[in-house]
Structure formats: structure tokens, C-alpha cells
Amino acid sequence: MAQRLLGRNNVALVGSVIGLSSLFFSWLTLRPNRLAAGTHISLWDSAGWAATAIIILWLACLVSSLSGWGKSGNRRAIYLGMTANIIVVVALVLVGLTATLLVGDQSPLLRVSLGAGFWITLAGAYIAIFAARERLRGRGAWRNAVSWTALAAFGIFLITGLLQNLSIWQEFSGRESRFLQELGQHLFLLGGSVATGVLLGIPLGIWAVRSKGAERPIFFIANITQTVPSLALFGFLIPPLSALSFAFPALRELGIRGVGTTPALIALTIYSLLPIVRNTYVGLRQVDPAAVDAGLGMGMSGFQIFRKIEAPLAAPLVLQGVRIASVQVVGLVAVAALIGAGGLGWFIFQGIGQAAPDLILLGAIPIIALALMVDAVMRAVVRLATPKGTGKESQ
Amino acid sequence: MIRLEKVTKSYGVTVAVSELSLEVNQGEVCMLIGPSGCGKTTTLRMVNRLTEPTSGRIFVDGQDTAHVRPEQLRRSMGYAIQGVGLFPHMTVSKNIAVVPHLLSWEKERIAQRIEELLSLVGLNPAEYAGKYPGQLSGGEAQRIGVARALAADPPILLMDEPFGAVDPMTRERLQAQFLRIQRSLKKTVIMVTHDLDEAIRLADRIAIMEAGRLVQHDTPEAVLSRPRNKFVHDFVGTDRALKRLSRISVSGFVRQSPSISISASVEEAAAACVRRRWVWVVDENQRLRGWIDRDSLHEVASVRESIVATDPEVIAVAETATLREALSRMLGQGLRSVPVVDDRGRLLGEVTVTDVENATAAREA
Numbered sequence: 001m002a003q004r005l006l007g008r009n010n011v012a013l014v015g016s017v018i019g020l021s022s023l024f025f026s027w028l029t030l031r032p033n034r035l036a037a038g039t040h041i042s043l044w045d046s047a048g049w050a051a052t053a054i055i056i057l058w059l060a061c062l063v064s065s066l067s068g069w070g071k072s073g074n075r076r077a078i079y080l081g082m083t084a085n086i087i088v089v090v091a092l093v094l095v096g097l098t099a100t101l102l103v104g105d106q107s108p109l110l111r112v113s114l115g116a117g118f119w120i121t122l123a124g125a126y127i128a129i130f131a132a133r134e135r136l137r138g139r140g141a142w143r144n145a146v147s148w149t150a151l152a153a154f155g156i157f158l159i160t161g162l163l164q165n166l167s168i169w170q171e172f173s174g175r176e177s178r179f180l181q182e183l184g185q186h187l188f189l190l191g192g193s194v195a196t197g198v199l200l201g202i203p204l205g206i207w208a209v210r211s212k213g214a215e216r217p218i219f220f221i222a223n224i225t226q227t228v229p230s231l232a233l234f235g236f237l238i239p240p241l242s243a244l245s246f247a248f249p250a251l252r253e254l255g256i257r258g259v260g261t262t263p264a265l266i267a268l269t270i271y272s273l274l275p276i277v278r279n280t281y282v283g284l285r286q287v288d289p290a291a292v293d294a295g296l297g298m299g300m301s302g303f304q305i306f307r308k309i310e311a312p313l314a315a316p317l318v319l320q321g322v323r324i325a326s327v328q329v330v331g332l333v334a335v336a337a338l339i340g341a342g343g344l345g346w347f348i349f350q351g352i353g354q355a356a357p358d359l360i361l362l363g364a365i366p367i368i369a370l371a372l373m374v375d376a377v378m379r380a381v382v383r384l385a386t387p388k389g390t391g392k393e394s395q
Numbered sequence: 396m397i398r399l400e401k402v403t404k405s406y407g408v409t410v411a412v413s414e415l416s417l418e419v420n421q422g423e424v425c426m427l428i429g430p431s432g433c434g435k436t437t438t439l440r441m442v443n444r445l446t447e448p449t450s451g452r453i454f455v456d457g458q459d460t461a462h463v464r465p466e467q468l469r470r471s472m473g474y475a476i477q478g479v480g481l482f483p484h485m486t487v488s489k490n491i492a493v494v495p496h497l498l499s500w501e502k503e504r505i506a507q508r509i510e511e512l513l514s515l516v517g518l519n520p521a522e523y524a525g526k527y528p529g530q531l532s533g534g535e536a537q538r539i540g541v542a543r544a545l546a547a548d549p550p551i552l553l554m555d556e557p558f559g560a561v562d563p564m565t566r567e568r569l570q571a572q573f574l575r576i577q578r579s580l581k582k583t584v585i586m587v588t589h590d591l592d593e594a595i596r597l598a599d600r601i602a603i604m605e606a607g608r609l610v611q612h613d614t615p616e617a618v619l620s621r622p623r624n625k626f627v628h629d630f631v632g633t634d635r636a637l638k639r640l641s642r643i644s645v646s647g648f649v650r651q652s653p654s655i656s657i658s659a660s661v662e663e664a665a666a667a668c669v670r671r672r673w674v675w676v677v678d679e680n681q682r683l684r685g686w687i688d689r690d691s692l693h694e695v696a697s698v699r700e701s702i703v704a705t706d707p708e709v710i711a712v713a714e715t716a717t718l719r720e721a722l723s724r725m726l727g728q729g730l731r732s733v734p735v736v737d738d739r740g741r742l743l744g745e746v747t748v749t750d751v752e753n754a755t756a757a758r759e760a
Contacts (some may be wrong), residue, residue: 294480298494300468387484389527
């Protein structure tokens with residue numbers, strides 16, 4: 001009751017507290033070269049105006065998350081969300097300018113990398129943005145502004161070169177073509193395995209619904225493969241595929257080998273199967289049997305029932321399965337780099353090998369961004385595929 | 396029109412329907428009834444080949460259905476089921492249009508038919524055509540289910556408890572509406588039910604089944620007065636006289652009854668209550684508002700203040716209702732008469748306990 005009177009938003013509150021705590025950590029690390037130990041730079045050491053601005057903005061977030069979230073909390077959500085966006089923009093400007101200042105005309109080996117403080121502020125800001133977004137459902141324009149302003153600013157800063165003296169950018173600029181190549185490979189492995197997963201998984205799901213005998217073995221296998229650690233599955237595929245390509249040189253010509261793209265595609269396809277098979281199965285099962293019976297009784301053929309009734313009603317759930325599989329595979333592709341399949345995971349393993357955290361981030365950050373993008377795109381596809389009359393608006 | 400000849404359906408050792416022969420004449424409503432598991436739904440589903448008989452033959456219009464493509468056979472029969480089975484992703488009009496669509500009717504003809512059917516089942520086409528099934532009440536959905544079954548104007552209707560999943564009040568209305576529609580369309584109907592009152596009310600003939608066998612196939616009157624064996628006797632129950640009332644409409648028994656306007660003075664009301672203890676109260680549009688009692692008129696300033704039971708839904712019956720409903724309303728309310736209203740709630744008159752008694756006596760004689 002007290003909470004309702006106050007109109008507090010707990011998620012936003014957590015974000016604000018996390019954001020404020022970033023003031024106690026270092027925001028940048030200055031190193032004479034890529035691998036040497038460095039000196040930590042806190043917010044107070046860098047530009048004073050920006051530090052003051054960030055503290056004030058975070059205090060504003062804290063105060064605004066404490067009250068005003070009652071029935072008409074929309075305005076409060078817009079206020080909090082936009083403040084969090086401004087924090088991100090100021091933080092980016094701050095680290096960009098400070099890095100440029102520190103590097104100056106010193107040795108090209110000098111590295112300025114992002115510290116815990118920056119990441120914590122980023123995390124706090126996005127928790128607050130998430131809280132605001134939740135509140136702004138159905139308020140399209142403001143919801144988009146809250147979601148995308150800081151990201152848009154980030155894009156502009158990347159293009160204008162504001163961030164070019166940060167060590168991640170320096171790791172990237174040396175490997176630009178390699179980055180694009182591995183990004184392409186990552187997308188190829190993702191698309192190839194999920195597409196194969198769809199082509200195999202949907203028929204398997206339909207088969208599991210139609211045949212009692214097939215249902216159990218299909219799910220037994222799909223569930224088992226899901227529990228095999230990804231690294232082990234990649235490993236398991238090496239001996240049989242090597243043997244195959246050894247026995248049939250023609251296959252080797254086609255690129256089938258124990259390491260590289262082929263085993264990666266096979267393993268990733270296997271992982272993408274379970275969500276797709278399961279959701280196809282559930283999607284078809286939840287179609288009202290009375291609707292199918294009525295369709296049959298009115299003289300629709302089996303194929304007409306499938307095309308006009310079962311398929312459209314199951315489609316949203318099937319596509320949810322594809323979404324889950326895609327997001328999952330985006331992360332799993334990273335591991336495929338270990339068996340020589342490339343992808344953005346290559347930078348991660350290079351970074352681990354060279355004890356270069358910035359190189360790890362060069363692989364990890366695009367993978368996270370890719371996962372979020374795939375998720376957003378697939379959610380939109382699911383929304384489009386949901387037939388009218390079955391969505392929430394009708395209830 | 397429909398003839399089943401020694402039809403048997405068995406699943407392994409279980410026999411669902413055993414050597415059943417049944418003939419349904421054109422324009423006749425045949426109610427299939429029996430305890431659950433007696434094979435009535437299986438029998439219905441064999442007529443449109445949703446279930447294939449193990450042996451025996453089924454003729455429709457003299458033609459053996461085994462020689463007709465199932466899809467084609469089914470498109471010539473309307474089919475309505477208990478779960479209604481409306482397609483949730485299609486609007487009401489798309490749902491109704493399914494069979495005409497399968498039969499490749501022209502667009503204009505389909506649109507015109509949808510409008511006709513919605514009006515026939517008492518739903519405003521402009522309001523309902525664009526709705527989705529999720530936006531309908533149970534009773535509305537059942538009506539759309541019936542409209543959909545009638546869409547291509549098939550000579551035969553197969554219905555499996557089409558009025559099953561609604562409250563008693565709505566079911567009563569749907570049954571009355573079905574009778575009205577059937578009177579004008581004269582379809583050949585096979586309807587499965589487990590509700591004996593429904594069977595008696597709607598049937599031209601009732602087919603009573605027990606454990607896969609047809610026990611008696613007769614008119615409701617004959618089933619009630621001459622049950623063939625102990626099973627039918629027990630199934631029909633001891634309240635046969637009461638059940639017979641389900642066959643009789645109140646419309647033949649409505650008699651004029653005293654009523655006064657709700658805006659009348661207390662003196663006028665008291666005068667109206669001299670000859671009998673109570674009178675019905677109507678508003679300026681003749682709509683029933685309740686009744687007043689001689690004793691309730693003391694120390695009140697207006698009729699409005701002393702009015703009793705103002706909900707016509709609870710005290711009145713429709714002119715399409717049966718004597719049985721009228722009687723149960725009387726017993727439920729502790730009254731010796733119930734008011735009868737038309738579909739707009741206007742008072743038509745009343746039916747008394749004496750009328751019910753006379754009706755029963757006349758049938759017994």
C-alpha cells in the first residue's frame with residue numbers, strides 16, 4: 001500500500017543505484033602498451049564538468065524513480081528514460097574526449113581502455129531505460145525515443161571519430177577487413193544452421209504431432225542433443241567427418257572436413273532443432289480440435305485444413321521457436337571458432353590467448369548486439385505473423 | 396432421405412455401434428439420444444464419413460455414401476458441433492463463407508448469403524460480420540455455428556449437441572430459434588443430445604440408443620406414453636407428464652390479464668386489485684415491469700414504490716416458451732400464474748396453473 005502511495009519504480013531505482021555506484025570505479029585505464037599494467041583514471045580525474053553532469057543526472061534518475069509512478073506515470077517514464085539516454089551520451093563524450101586528450105601526440109603504442117565505471121554506468125542506464133520502456137507500452141513515439149536516442153548518438157560518434165582513441169577502436173582499425181570477414185562468416189553460420197534447422201525441424205514437429213510412435217523418439221533425441229555441451233558436440237563431429245572426407249575425396253572437394261565450416265554448421269543445426277521442433281509441436285497441438293473437426297465436417301481436405309487453419313494458427317509459436325533458436329545460435333557460433341569455423345568468436349579466443357581484453361570485447365560486443373538485433377527482428381516477424389482475432393486485442 | 400442399414404462400428408473388440416438401422420425422412424428432425432458412450436456421436440459421424448463404418452451401408456437420397464468422395468459428401472451436409480469450432484483467426488463472415496468458398500460461389504452471392512444467414516439467426520449483419528469469434532458470447536458463437544452449417548443451404552443438417560455449452564436461458568432461446576428456422580427451412584436434421592427435454596422439444600422423432608443399439612425410434616409422444624422396454628422407461632423417468640409439457644407452446648394458452656400503468660395512482664391500483672389479489676405493472680410502452688399485490692399497497696405514495704420483482708427475465712416467459720417452462724417458473728417464484736411477453740418484453744397476457752393442469756388432462760384423455 002505504501003508503495004502504491006509513493007509510486008516508486010523498483011527497477012528504475014536499482015538502475016539508478018547501480019549508476020551512482022559507478023562513481024567509485026575507474027572509468028578509463030591508461031597503459032603504455034597493449035599488454036602492460038596500467039593506471040586507473042576515475043571520473044574525478046577526468047574532465048570535472050562531465051563528472052559533475054553525470055552525478056547530477058544520476059541523482060535526478062534516483063529521485064525520479066522514487067515517486068510519481070502512480071496511474072499516470074507516463075510523463076515520469078519519459079523523463080527518466082530520456083535522462084538515462086543523456087547519461088549514456090555524456091559518458092560516451094566523456095570517455096571519447098578524455099581518451100583523445102590522454103593519447104595526444106604520445107607513443108602510438110599507448111592504450112586507453114574502458115574501465116568498470118563506464119560499463120557500470122552503461123548497465124545502470126539501460127536498466128533505467130528498460131524500466132521506462134515497460135511503462136511506455138503503446139506510446140510509440142516516446143518509446144522509440146527512449147529506446148534509440150543513445151544508440152543513435154553512439155553511431156554518430158563512431159562515424160565522426162570521437163571514439164577512435166579508445167583501445168577497442170584501435171584493435172578494430174588494425175583488423176577492419178578481418179572483422180568484416182568474420183562478421184560475414186558469423187552471419188553465414190547463423191543463417192545456414194537456422195535455415196537448415198527450420199527445414200528439418202518443422203517437418204519433424206509436424207511428424208511428432210501426427211504420429212504417436214514418432215513423438216517420443218523425436219523429443220528424446222532433440223532433448224538429449226540439447227544437453228550435450230557445445231564444445232563436446234563440436235569435438236564429437238571431428239572424427240566421423242574426417243573419416244568421411246578421407247574415404248571420399250570428392251566430399252573433401254565440397255568442403256566437408258573434420259574441422260571448419262561443415263562440422264560447425266551440423267552442430268549448430270542440431271542445437272537449433274529442439275526449440276523449432278518443440279514449438280512446431282506445441283503450436284499445432286494448441287489448435288482447437290473442435291476447429292479441425294468442424295473443418296473436416298464441412299468438407300475441407302486434410303491439406304486445406306493444414307493450410308487454412310492449422311498453419312496460420314501455429315505460425316506465431318513456430319516463429320517464436322525460430323527466434324529462440326536464432327538468439328541461442330548467435331552465441332553458440334562464438335564457440336565454433338575453436339574448430340576453425342571462424343566467426344566473431346575468433347577475436348574472443350585471440351584475445352584470451354594474447355591476454356588482450358579489448359580484443360575479447362571486439363568479438364563479444366558485436367555478438368551481443370547481433371543477438372539483440374536478431375531478437376528484435378524476430379519479435380517483429382512474430383507480431384506480423386500473429387493472425388488478427390487470436391492476439392491479445394480480442395480478449 | 397437418410398437411411399442406415401445394419402451399420403456397425405467397432406474399434407478392435409469394442410463395439411461402438413452395433414447393427415443399427417435407422418431411417419430419417421425428408422424435412423424431419425431426428426434426435427439421437429442416450430447415455431454417454433452409447434454410440435450416438437459415432438452414429439452421427441458415420442453419416443458424413445468422419446468415421447467410416449466397419450460394416451453396413453448408409454444411403455443419402457438413395458445413394459450409397461461409400462461411393463461418394465467424403466469431401467463432396469460433407470459439403471452437401473451442414474455440420475455443427477458442441478465446441479462450435481469457429482476458426483478463431485477468421486471473422487464471422489469468413490467463418491460462414493467456408494463452405495460456399497469451397498463450392499466456389501461468386502463473391503457477391505457469398506456476401507449476400509452471409510447477410511441473410513446472420514439475420515436468420517437474429518444477429519445484426521453490420522455489427523457481427525466483422526467480429527472475431529473471440530469477441531462473441533457463448534450463445535452468439537453457437538448461433539454463428541448454426542449459420543455456418545446452413546451456409547450452402549444443404550438439405551441435411553448434422554448437429555452434435557449444438558446448444559450444449561451455454562446457460563439454460565440462452566439454450567432455451569436457441570432452441571426456440573431453431574424451431575422457428577426449421578419450420579421455414581424444413582431441413583432433414585439429425586441432432587445428437589443428452590438432454591431429454593431438448594429431444595422432446597425439438598424432435599419429430601426420437602432415436603434412443605443404448606450400448607450401440609437402437610432401442611426405440613418413435614415420436615416424442617409415443618416414447619413418453621409407450622416406452623418399449625425398461626431401459627427407455629427408466630431413461631424417460633417418472634415425470635413423463637411433466638416432460639410432455641415440453642411439447643406444448645404457451646402461445647395457445649395465453650389469456651388476457653389485468654394490468655396497470657406504472658404511472659397510475661395508488662387509488663387506481665387499489666381499484667385494480669379488488670377483483671384479484673395482484674395485477675401486472677407495465678410501463679408506457681406496455682413493457683412488463685413487475686406486479687403489485689393488494690397487501691403491498693398500504694402506506695405507499697406511488698405504484699412505483701410498491702412494485703415487486705421488477706426483472707421480467709426472472710418472472711416472465713416468452714411466447715415461444717413451453718408450458719413446462721411456464722410451470723417451472725411458477726413453482727420457482729411461488730406464483731399461480733406467469734406473465735407472457737413478446738420478444739420486446741411487452742406484456743401479452745398470462746398463463747395459469749389451471750391452464751397447465753387442463754393441458755395435461757387433455758393429453759391424458
